[in-house]
Amino acid sequence: MIELTHSPIDTNRLLQAVSDPECGGQVLFLGTTRQFTQHPDRDQPVETDHLHYEAYEEMAIEQLTALELQAMKQWPVKKVAIVHRLGRVDPSESSVGVAVSSPHRSEAFFAAKWLIDTLKHEVPIWKQEHYVQDGAEWIHPTSGSCHCDDAGKKQPVENSAIENDPNLSNAGQAGSKSHLISDAKLEAVDSSDPHCDPQA
C-alpha cells in the first residue's frame, strides 16, 4: 500500500495492510513533527508551529512503489505499506508511516529502516517549517546533514547498564554479547548505503 494523503495517518490501517499469516513480525515506523528543532543559522532550537508538506505527487508515488518492490527483493519481507502526509502537519502528529511485515523480525527492522532512510533522500517530497516566532522556510538539506546513521555511530553505552542490572543481564544471558557484535556488523553493512554519508 502506497499513499499520499491530506488526512491524519491511520496506523491501524497501515498495520492491517501488512498483516500476513506467514509473518511473525511487523515493524511500524512513524515520523512525527518535532516541536523544537535545531536550525543551522541559529544558536537556539527553534519552535515549530507546524509543517507543510508538498510533493511531486505522481513521481513520489512511482518512487515509493519502486522502493516497496526493492525492499521485497532485498529482504524476505512479505508486505510493505508507506503513507506520507501532504499539507499541514502539527507537532507530534505523524507525517510519514512505514510498515513492514516479515516471517522473522530482523528483516522487518532492516527493511523499515532502509525504506525510511531512502525515502528521506530520494522521494520528491518537501517540508516547509512554519515557526512560532517568525516566518516559514522550505527545507532543502545540504549533503552530509542526514541522521540515517546516528545510532550506528554511538557505542551502546547502555550495555553496561544492562549488564549491571540483574534483571536485564539475567534475561540476556551469555548470548547478549554475540548479538551485539552481529548487530554492529549488520549496521556497518547498512551504513554503506550510498545515499548516506557515514561521516555526517
Next chain:
Amino acid sequence: MSVTQIQVSVLLFARAAEIAGARQLSITIQDGSTIAQVADKLVNLHPSLDSLVGVSRWALKNATKKNEFVDAQHPITDADEIAMIPPVSGG
C-alpha cells in the same frame, strides 16, 4: 540554416516554486539542448534560483518515458516535461 526551437515545460517545487512565483514554466530553447542549458535559462529568468539549481536533480517525463532522474547532460526533446527536484525533505 535555421535553428529549430522547441518548447519544454519545467515543473518547480518548494523553495524553487516560491522564488519563481510559479509551479510551471514554459521554456523555449534550441533543439538539441541539454537539461543544463534549460537550467541556465531558468537562472536567467530568475537569478535567485542560482544556488538551488546548483544542488538540484532533474527528472524527465515524456510520451514514452515515465518520470526518471536524468543527469544535466541529458538531451531534451520537444514537449518534454522536466521537473527541477531540489534536495528533498520528506519524512
